[in-house]
Amino acid sequence: MSTHDEDRTGGAGALRGAPARRTQAERRARAESALIAAAARLIAEHGSTGVTLARVGEEAGFSRGLATHYFGSKAALLARLQEAALAEAMASAAPARSGAGAAEELCGFARGCLEGVRNPTDLGRAFVVLGAEALAGASELTGAVAELDARTRAWTAEVVGQGQRDGEVRPGVDPVAFAPAFVGLLKGLVVQAAAAPEAFDVGAAVAESERWIRLALTAG
Amino acid sequence: MSTHDEDRTGGAGALRGAPARRTQAERRARAESALIAAAARLIAEHGSTGVTLARVGEEAGFSRGLATHYFGSKAALLARLQEAALAEAMASAAPARSGAGAAEELCGFARGCLEGVRNPTDLGRAFVVLGAEALAGASELTGAVAELDARTRAWTAEVVGQGQRDGEVRPGVDPVAFAPAFVGLLKGLVVQAAAAPEAFDVGAAVAESERWIRLALTAG
Amino acid sequence: MSTHDEDRTGGAGALRGAPARRTQAERRARAESALIAAAARLIAEHGSTGVTLARVGEEAGFSRGLATHYFGSKAALLARLQEAALAEAMASAAPARSGAGAAEELCGFARGCLEGVRNPTDLGRAFVVLGAEALAGASELTGAVAELDARTRAWTAEVVGQGQRDGEVRPGVDPVAFAPAFVGLLKGLVVQAAAAPEAFDVGAAVAESERWIRLALTAG
Amino acid sequence: MSTHDEDRTGGAGALRGAPARRTQAERRARAESALIAAAARLIAEHGSTGVTLARVGEEAGFSRGLATHYFGSKAALLARLQEAALAEAMASAAPARSGAGAAEELCGFARGCLEGVRNPTDLGRAFVVLGAEALAGASELTGAVAELDARTRAWTAEVVGQGQRDGEVRPGVDPVAFAPAFVGLLKGLVVQAAAAPEAFDVGAAVAESERWIRLALTAG
DNA sequence: CATGAATGAGTATTCATTCAT
DNA sequence: CATGAATGAATACTCATTCAT
Numbered sequence: 001m002s003t004h005d006e007d008r009t010g011g012a013g014a015l016r017g018a019p020a021r022r023t024q025a026e027r028r029a030r031a032e033s034a035l036i037a038a039a040a041r042l043i044a045e046h047g048s049t050g051v052t053l054a055r056v057g058e059e060a061g062f063s064r065g066l067a068t069h070y071f072g073s074k075a076a077l078l079a080r081l082q083e084a085a086l087a088e089a090m091a092s093a094a095p096a097r098s099g100a101g102a103a104e105e106l107c108g109f110a111r112g113c114l115e116g117v118r119n120p121t122d123l124g125r126a127f128v129v130l131g132a133e134a135l136a137g138a139s140e141l142t143g144a145v146a147e148l149d150a151r152t153r154a155w156t157a158e159v160v161g162q163g164q165r166d167g168e169v170r171p172g173v174d175p176v177a178f179a180p181a182f183v184g185l186l187k188g189l190v191v192q193a194a195a196a197p198e199a200f201d202v203g204a205a206v207a208e209s210e211r212w213i214r215l216a217l218t219a220g
Numbered sequence: 221m222s223t224h225d226e227d228r229t230g231g232a233g234a235l236r237g238a239p240a241r242r243t244q245a246e247r248r249a250r251a252e253s254a255l256i257a258a259a260a261r262l263i264a265e266h267g268s269t270g271v272t273l274a275r276v277g278e279e280a281g282f283s284r285g286l287a288t289h290y291f292g293s294k295a296a297l298l299a300r301l302q303e304a305a306l307a308e309a310m311a312s313a314a315p316a317r318s319g320a321g322a323a324e325e326l327c328g329f330a331r332g333c334l335e336g337v338r339n340p341t342d343l344g345r346a347f348v349v350l351g352a353e354a355l356a357g358a359s360e361l362t363g364a365v366a367e368l369d370a371r372t373r374a375w376t377a378e379v380v381g382q383g384q385r386d387g388e389v390r391p392g393v394d395p396v397a398f399a400p401a402f403v404g405l406l407k408g409l410v411v412q413a414a415a416a417p418e419a420f421d422v423g424a425a426v427a428e429s430e431r432w433i434r435l436a437l438t439a440g
Numbered sequence: 441m442s443t444h445d446e447d448r449t450g451g452a453g454a455l456r457g458a459p460a461r462r463t464q465a466e467r468r469a470r471a472e473s474a475l476i477a478a479a480a481r482l483i484a485e486h487g488s489t490g491v492t493l494a495r496v497g498e499e500a501g502f503s504r505g506l507a508t509h510y511f512g513s514k515a516a517l518l519a520r521l522q523e524a525a526l527a528e529a530m531a532s533a534a535p536a537r538s539g540a541g542a543a544e545e546l547c548g549f550a551r552g553c554l555e556g557v558r559n560p561t562d563l564g565r566a567f568v569v570l571g572a573e574a575l576a577g578a579s580e581l582t583g584a585v586a587e588l589d590a591r592t593r594a595w596t597a598e599v600v601g602q603g604q605r606d607g608e609v610r611p612g613v614d615p616v617a618f619a620p621a622f623v624g625l626l627k628g629l630v631v632q633a634a635a636a637p638e639a640f641d642v643g644a645a646v647a648e649s650e651r652w653i654r655l656a657l658t659a660g
Numbered sequence: 661m662s663t664h665d666e667d668r669t670g671g672a673g674a675l676r677g678a679p680a681r682r683t684q685a686e687r688r689a690r691a692e693s694a695l696i697a698a699a700a701r702l703i704a705e706h707g708s709t710g711v712t713l714a715r716v717g718e719e720a721g722f723s724r725g726l727a728t729h730y731f732g733s734k735a736a737l738l739a740r741l742q743e744a745a746l747a748e749a750m751a752s753a754a755p756a757r758s759g760a761g762a763a764e765e766l767c768g769f770a771r772g773c774l775e776g777v778r779n780p781t782d783l784g785r786a787f788v789v790l791g792a793e794a795l796a797g798a799s800e801l802t803g804a805v806a807e808l809d810a811r812t813r814a815w816t817a818e819v820v821g822q823g824q825r826d827g828e829v830r831p832g833v834d835p836v837a838f839a840p841a842f843v844g845l846l847k848g849l850v851v852q853a854a855a856a857p858e859a860f861d862v863g864a865a866v867a868e869s870e871r872w873i874r875l876a877l878t879a880g
Numbered sequence: 881c882a883t884g885a886a887t888g889a890g891t892a893t894t895c896a897t898t899c900a901t
Numbered sequence: 902c903a904t905g906a907a908t909g910a911a912t913a914c915t916c917a918t919t920c921a922t
Contacts, residue, residue: 024901027906047353049269052891063908068893070906132352133267135414146416153420180412180425181432187411188404194355196366200373205400208436212401215435216428244881272916283883294917464902487793489709492895503904514896572792573707575854586856593860620865621872624848631847632840634795636806640813645840648876652841655875656868684922687885713913723887728914730885 028070034060035067037122039081044125048078048133078130078141085127086144090151092116102163103217106156106182107210113186114206117193128194149187153179160217169217178216185209248290252300254280255287257342259301264345268353273297298350305347306364310371312336322383323437326376326402327430333406334426337413348414369407373399380437389437398436405429468510472520474500475507477562479521484565488573493517518570525567526584532556533588534595542603543657546596546622547650553626554646557633568634589627593619600657609657618656625649688730694720695727697782699741704785708738708793738790742801745787749808752776755815762823763877766816766842767870773846774866777853788854809847813839820877829877838876845869 038060042051053074054064071077092112098105116124134141156179163169189209193202258280262271273294274284291297312332318325336344354361376399383389409429413422478500482491493514494504511517532552538545556564574581596619603609629649633642698720702711713734714724731737752772758765776784794801816839823829849869853862 024905027900031906049353053893054891065893065908065910066906069908072893074892129353129355131415132355133349135349135352135411142415146419149412149415150419174424174428177421177424177428180409180420180422181405181428184408184412184425184429185401185405185432186408188406188408189400191355191407191411192369192400192404195362195369199366199370200400201397202400204394204397205404208394208397208401209404212432212436215439216432219435219439248881273918274916285883285885288918289882292918468902493897494895505904505906508897509903512897568795569793572795573709573789575707575789575792575851582855586859589852589855590859614864614868617861617864617868620849620852620860620862621845621868624850624852624865624869625841625845626848627851628844628846628848629840631795631851632809632844635791635802635809639806639810640840641837642840644834644837645844648834648837648841649844652872652876655879656872659875659879684884687921691885712911714911725887725889725914726885729887732914734913 031060031062031066032070035062035070035077036081036084039067039077040085040122040126043081043129044120044122047129051078053077081123081126082130082141082144085123085130086148088121088123089127089148095155097159097162101168102159102166103168103214105159106213106217110186110209110213111206113190114193114202117190117197117202128190149183152183156182163217170220172220173217181216182213185212251280251282251286252290255282255290255297256301256304259287259297260305260342260346263301263349264340264342267349268298271298301346302350302361302364305343305350306368308341308343309347309368315375317379317382321386321388322379323388323434325379326433326437330406330429330433331426333410334413334422337410337417337422348410369403372403376402383437390440392440393437401436402433405432471500471502471506472510475502475510475517476521476524479507479517480525480562480566483521483569484560484562487569488518491518521566522570522581522584525563525570526588528561528563529567529588530591533592537599537602541608542599542606543608543654545599546653546657550626550649550653551646553630554633554642557630557637557642589623592623596622603657610660612660613657621656622653625652691720691722691726692730695722695730695737696741696744699727699737700745700782700786703741703789704780704782707789711738713737738801741783741786742790742804745783745790746804746808748781748783749787750811757819757822761826761828762819763828763874765819766873766877770846770869770873771866773850774853774862777850777857777862788850809843812843816842823877830880832880833877841876842873845872 035056039051039056042055042059051074053067053071056067056077057064060066067077071080095109095112098108100108130141131145134145157175160169160173160175160178164171164173164175186209189202189205192200255276259271259276262275262279271294273287273291276297277284277286277288280286287297291300315329315332318328320328340348350361351365354365377395380389380393380395380398384391384393384395406429409422409425412420475496479491479496482495482499491514493507493511496507496517497504500506507517511520535549535552538548540548560568570581571585574585597615600609600613600615600618604611604613604615626649629642629645632640695716699711699716702715702719711734713727713731716727716737717724720726727737731740755769755772758768760768780788790801791805794805817835820829820833820835820838824831824833824835846869849862849865852860
């Protein structure tokens with residue numbers, strides 16, 4: 001195909017060749033994205049049981065068979081979806097150090113997490129749902145969730161340790177024990193909010209959580 | 221059949237009638253319990269997808285049709301299971317006040333929760349699994365989980381408020397904001413531990429959490 | 441693409457034109473052969489169910505769509521394959537008369553058949569498989585197999601008749617009745633050997649068969 | 661049905677338990693037989709590819725799902741069918757010794773086989789078809805076919821050996837080498853006749869085969 | 881009361897085929 | 902000419918549910 005284009009366009013062949021290929025590839029990539037987005041939407045709304053390959057195809061505006069055609073199996077589709085969702089989650093899991101103090105950095109992360117609860121993306125919700133279902137142990141996502149947790153804990157412990165070296169954090173604090181409590185506090189809030197967003201004042205809960213974090217870093 | 225026989229045997233009807241009925245009712249109750257226990261086991265091990273009415277019957281040592289016969293539909297069986305699991309969970313959700321101080325009461329509850337992670341019951345695991353799947357909103361369990369959370373938060377706030385009236389808890393603390401942070405901390409730890417029990421030191425994390433709770437109750 | 445290049449390079453058109461076309465035709469013929477060979481391989485290994493148009497293309501080292509592009513439909517591909525396999529089989533079905541005596545000619549043919557069992561070609565195996573499946577009557581190959589049998593019988597009868605005219609074969613033998621027995625003996629041995637090559641001594645069986653054939657030609 | 665009868669016949673209550681069960685079991689057994697018969701019919705006519713679980717159910721006069729319900733998978737259904745067909749085939753494969761002479765016994769068997777070609781049962785045709793398809797090596801029937809062949813060869817060798825001990829068969833004949841030739845002759849005739857019943861005179865071919873067999877047993 | 885036979889709807893998956901590039 | 906994107910029909914298999922015994 002690139003040859004055809006080059007044959008036609010003549011001169012600027014060097015630039016044209018790629019687009020021709022990209023057209024097919026683009027079509028494919030675009031359709032794949034659409035399918036994954038559709039799958040995320042469906043999972044976010046109906047759980048992974050509510051997702052069928054046929055529905056994914058139709059939700060994305062294609063035929064019933066396309067999702068199967070691309071991903072081969074439902075498991076593969078879910079795997080791809082998890083990959084995408086995990087990448088999105090990972091991006092925020094261990095953010096680059098901002099250079100602010102430890103307390104500020106941790107509290108900023110906490111606010112970011114809860115903000116994600118208020119304006120969730122389909123992919124984010126799908127990740128939560130899949131992660132939750134993975135608790136049954138049936139899924140391969142279990143490992144991914146565990147890794148994400150571990151990564152966030154490691155980042156937390158590092159921030160706390162740095163705060164100690166900077167003299168901001170009380171020396172008696174054990175960064176390694178601190179981390180799971182911190183991660184737990186956030187996860188627990190997120191899960192509560194996900195189950196019943198209106199049942200309590202999320203803003204106040206975040207503020208209270210920040211109070212806890214600052215106390216845990218500095219008080220004895 | 222045994223009823224038929226006993227009905228027919230007539231004679232000592234006055235004496236026989238009640239026991240016979242109780243025997244029937246007991247048998248029924250016993251079989252139902254066995255079915256629910258089997259369902260809990262299956263869900264705990266294979267997730268809610270792995271549960272079929274036929275398998276429940278066989279897992280319980282009965283025929284393939286019995287679960288349908290008793291519960292009528294799969295939805296009804298799951299509802300009954302949720303009910304049972306919820307009852308078990310509720311029992312520990314808002315424990316009777318022990319009379320100890322607020323900090324001690326909350327920390328004791330925290331230790332109890334994490335203990336539950338270490339020695340889980342089938343019903344408990346089934347509840348976690350169903351609750352997790354309920355996040356998708358597809359299930360009717362969502363409401364139950366939310367109610368459980370709410371109840372635990374209410375209990376927490378009450379304990380904190382009582383602590384303030386007793387002078388043990390710092391007056392500046394807002395019990396209503398405190399509660400979701402407390403519940404979140406526990407839920408988050410439980411979920412982390414459920415996903416990867418060996419990934420971190422649960423005991424140390426619990427100790428650290430107690431430190432946080434005591435600080436949040438008393439420090440400024 | 442190389443053709444395009446050649447088309448474009450123009451210049452020596454008179455000389456280039458024909459070769460270019462021949463190259464095209466050759467390429468096509470070569471690709472078709474490769475596709476048919478790939479199909480034969482797949483059928484020989486996995487039965488006709490294991491053959492898909494896409495797999496044939498890939499097995500041959502081309503794209504998934506090429507087999508469809510060339511043959512139009514699966515039926516057409518199988519037809520072409522059968523044609524090719526039949527041609528190969530026919531070549532040995534009624535070999536040119538060697539000029540040896542009838543007994544020697546028939547025994548030589550028998551040895552050749554059994555040799556084919558030991559070193560089968562993909563095309564040969566595909567023919568056996570397709571022919572076997574054709575027994576159900578679903579395929580159009582049934583006729584081809586029958587024709588092949590008929591042709592071999594005709595050749596056999598002719599060899600026997602010639603043997604009678606040469607005085608080598610006993611006059612009482614009916615060539616037309618002799619033929620199906622001869623063909624049956626060979627087919628039956630081939631099939632037995634194909635089903636379980638190690639279950640009996642093929643060499644001894646061939647020797648015994650030769651004894652039968654010589655006796656049937658000469659003894660009373 | 662039998663229950664109805666017995667219900668009507670009254671009296672013999674002690675006999676009641678079993679029949680009730682038998683009715684269910686009978687229903688099942690009858691339906692299973694009907695399904696297998698339907699499957700045999702379909703395979704005989706359309707080959708194993710033409711057999712669908714749904715079609716089997718409908719052909720048998722039941723629902724589309726019943727075959728799956730009973731046999732669990734298509735492979736299992738085919739296995740059951742093979743079992744049944746093999747049992748039928750085995751029954752004639754190594755018949756009880758008739759006490760007649762070796763030649764008579766073998767020729768009688770040959771006539772029986774060819775007779776089976778003229779009046780085939782669905783199960784018999786299904787066996788031939790499945791056996792033929794098994795040549796591709798994909799099926800598990802390959803082993804069954806091989807075993808059937810081996811058994812027939814063993815019976816043949818035994819008959820020949822006994823004939824030698826009786827002085828009817830020439831001592832120089834090797835029973836073990838004789839057997840595959842004999843079995844091959846029959847199989848080959850059967851296959852030729854199956855492919856094209858009208859293409860040659862089966863009766864004459866059988867007579868000629870008998871001539872071969874008698875010669876092979878007695879002539880030098 | 882209890883069993884299990886029978887049904888049929890739903891779903892994943894395969895694959896020939898059509899069509900755009 | 903060649904690739905591969907997209908479709909849709911066919912089919913194996915699962916399972917809740919109904920019904921006969």
